Amino acid sequence: MKVGTTVWKGREAWELDNDTVRLVVVKGGGNIASVTHRKRRSVNPLWEPVWGPVEPWNFKAAKHARLVDSKLLGCICGHNLCLGWFGGASPDEQKLGLGGHGEAPVARWKLLARRVTSRGVMLAVGCDLPATGMRVQRAITADRGSCVVRVRESVENVLKRDLPYTMCEHVTYGPPFLEKGVTTFDMCATKGHTYPGIFEPAQRMKSDTAFEWPHGPAKGRGKVNLRMIERKYRVSSDFSAQLMDKSRDDAWFAVVNPRIGLMSAYCWTRADFPWTGNWEENYGRKSAPWAGKSLTRGMEFANTPFPTGLRAAVNLGRFHGLPAFRWLPTRGKAAVEYAIITAPVPEGTKGVADIVPAGREFDVRLIKSRR
Numbered sequence: 001m002k003v004g005t006t007v008w009k010g011r012e013a014w015e016l017d018n019d020t021v022r023l024v025v026v027k028g029g030g031n032i033a034s035v036t037h038r039k040r041r042s043v044n045p046l047w048e049p050v051w052g053p054v055e056p057w058n059f060k061a062a063k064h065a066r067l068v069d070s071k072l073l074g075c076i077c078g079h080n081l082c083l084g085w086f087g088g089a090s091p092d093e094q095k096l097g098l099g100g101h102g103e104a105p106v107a108r109w110k111l112l113a114r115r116v117t118s119r120g121v122m123l124a125v126g127c128d129l130p131a132t133g134m135r136v137q138r139a140i141t142a143d144r145g146s147c148v149v150r151v152r153e154s155v156e157n158v159l160k161r162d163l164p165y166t167m168c169e170h171v172t173y174g175p176p177f178l179e180k181g182v183t184t185f186d187m188c189a190t191k192g193h194t195y196p197g198i199f200e201p202a203q204r205m206k207s208d209t210a211f212e213w214p215h216g217p218a219k220g221r222g223k224v225n226l227r228m229i230e231r232k233y234r235v236s237s238d239f240s241a242q243l244m245d246k247s248r249d250d251a252w253f254a255v256v257n258p259r260i261g262l263m264s265a266y267c268w269t270r271a272d273f274p275w276t277g278n279w280e281e282n283y284g285r286k287s288a289p290w291a292g293k294s295l296t297r298g299m300e301f302a303n304t305p306f307p308t309g310l311r312a313a314v315n316l317g318r319f320h321g322l323p324a325f326r327w328l329p330t331r332g333k334a335a336v337e338y339a340i341i342t343a344p345v346p347e348g349t350k351g352v353a354d355i356v357p358a359g360r361e362f363d364v365r366l367i368k369s370r371r
Contacts, residue, residue, distance in 0.1 A: 001144060003114040003121050008033055011053055014111065016123045016149075018142035021342050023149055025125060028055040029072075030109035030138065032079035037147065037262065037342045045255065045264040045342070046078035047174030047296045051289040053077070056106040068289045071106045072099050080105040082168040082300075083155065084132035087307035096131075101170065101307075103129040104136060112137060120144050133159035134328075147343040148361060154335040157328040166313050166325050168302035169273065169338065171266060175295055177257050180282070181231035184351040185299065186367075187253035187276055189213035189242035191320065192226075196306060200237035202284030213242050227351065229282055229297065237284030241305035242276045243320055251276075253299045254352035254364070256345055263345045266301065267355055267362060268338035273301040274322050301338075 006015040012027040022041070024034040034044040054064055054074035068074040084102035088094075099106065104127065112124040121144075126137035135156040142149045157163045177183065194217065196208045204224050206217045216224035216238075226240070244251040253276055254265035279298035286292050304313045304324050316324040328334055341355075341362060348369040356363040 001116055001121050003116055003123050009048065009053065011055065014114075014123055014125065016121050016140055016142060018121050018144055018146060020145050020147060021142060021149055023140065023142070023340075025109070025123070025140070026075070026077070027109050028053075028057070028075045029080055029105040030107065030125060030127060031075070031077050031105065033077045035149065035264065035340055035342050037344060039344050040260065040262045043177055043260055043262055045173055045177040045257075045262065047172040048077055049073075049289070050293050057108055066288060069287065070099050072101060073289055075106060079169065079171040081136070081138075081153070082166075082170050082302070083136060084129060084134060084165050085310035085313070086166045086168040086302055086304050087309040087312070090309060090311050098131060101168070103132050105170075118144070120146075132165070133157060133163055134165070143360060146361065147341055149340040149342075150337065151340065152335060152337045154333060155328065156333045157330055159330060161330050163328045163330070164310065164314055164325050165328055166302065166304040166310055167336070168277070168300050168304070168307070169266070170298060170300045172279075172296055172298040173255055173264070177255075177260065177262065177264070178229075178295060178297055179257060179259065180229045180295070182228070182259055183255060183257045184227050185253065185255050185278070185297070186227065186352045187213070187242060187299070188245045188248060188251055188354070189276060190245050191243045192216065193241050193305065195239040196308070199239045200284055202235050202237040202282075204233060204236045205238050205240065211240075216240060226278060229280055229295075233282055235284050235292075236280060236282040238278075238280045239307065240278050242278060244270050244274055244276060246270075250357055251301070252355040253301070254355060255299065256349055256351055258345070258347070258349045261344050261347060261349075263341070263343050263349075263352065263364070265341040265352065265355060265364065266299070266338055267341070267357065268301060268336070272336040273303055275303070275305045276301045277305070277307065
């Protein structure tokens with residue numbers, strides 16, 4: 001077991017290893033860049049963009065314009081934290097240099113603490129968000145030999161006024177773990193709703209339309225199977241918001257690649273994040289840095305339904321009876337916790353039917369093929 005500094009894909013990073021799962025956090029943006037299991041060490045389920053990374057402190061708009069169109073896309077990977085706002089900054093904020101998803105995913109994160117004991121490992125990191133008026137800290141722990149990594153994130157309002165905000169855990173998957181027609185996506189969702197406007201020209205689904213998970217409303221006739229990116233869609237790009245089952249205290253999503261024999265899953269308290277956004281980019285975006293070369297899917301659990309920015313979330317107020325943003329009182333603090341499960345699955349696994357907390361571990365109920 002170990003916790004320490006490392007270099008990941010040429011980037012400054014920290015690693016946490018409990019002798020079963022190895023997790024990497026990059027300093028630029030604080031992204032959880034990789035979570036691998038020792039039996040599948042060569043496969044990182046999380047997204048690694050096809051373009052080369054640019055650390056946020058090295059990003060120059062004029063220098064990198066042909067490669068990336070923003071500081072965020074320059075350093076994005078894996079699981080990034082959208083804090084303050086989920087989606088784009090307002091036009092006035094953009095003029096002052098702010099970008100999409102807030103300051104956290106482009107900040108320089110700092111080491112706060114690290115520890116290795118006979119029972120497990122711990123890594124704590126954080127950063128200040130001066131424009132947002134927040135301070136964020138993330139503590140990552142894992143028991144020795146467990147497939148479960150636990151994360152606790154605390155946010156503090158450093159301003160002398162109450163602060164409206166949205167927060168999203170932007171978890172994104174990519175190849176080779178993500179395969180069209182192979183990788184399955186399951187969650188404890190009930191209702192769904194497509195993006196309220198035009199998300200992308202290549203979207204498959206009707207805009208601003210309610211549906212029942214996992215059957216999305218196709219632009220033409222029929223339904224879109226949201227449990228996977230089907231091979232019949234050569235090019236597509238979509239977003240939909242899924243409401244987690246209100247009858248549960250907990251919530252979860254799970255992603256399985258049965259060919260590789262690996263599952264990645266997240267579990268959290270439903271009241272903290274009532275929504276999970278499903279973002280699919282299937283070679284649809286042609287602008288830099290995408291260039292029609294990216295296959296990725298985001299499972300973005302959040303306290304707001306859509307990535308439309310803070311002003312739009314405040315104006316929306318409530319959606320399906322739930323607040324579309326939260327308030328953090330002056331000098332106030334809030335904390336959320338979630339767990340990451342990375343584990344091998346047997347041949348023939350067709351997905352996940354349910355995940356139930358069981359003490360420090362979880363009972364994962366797999367969907368198996370009928371033979």
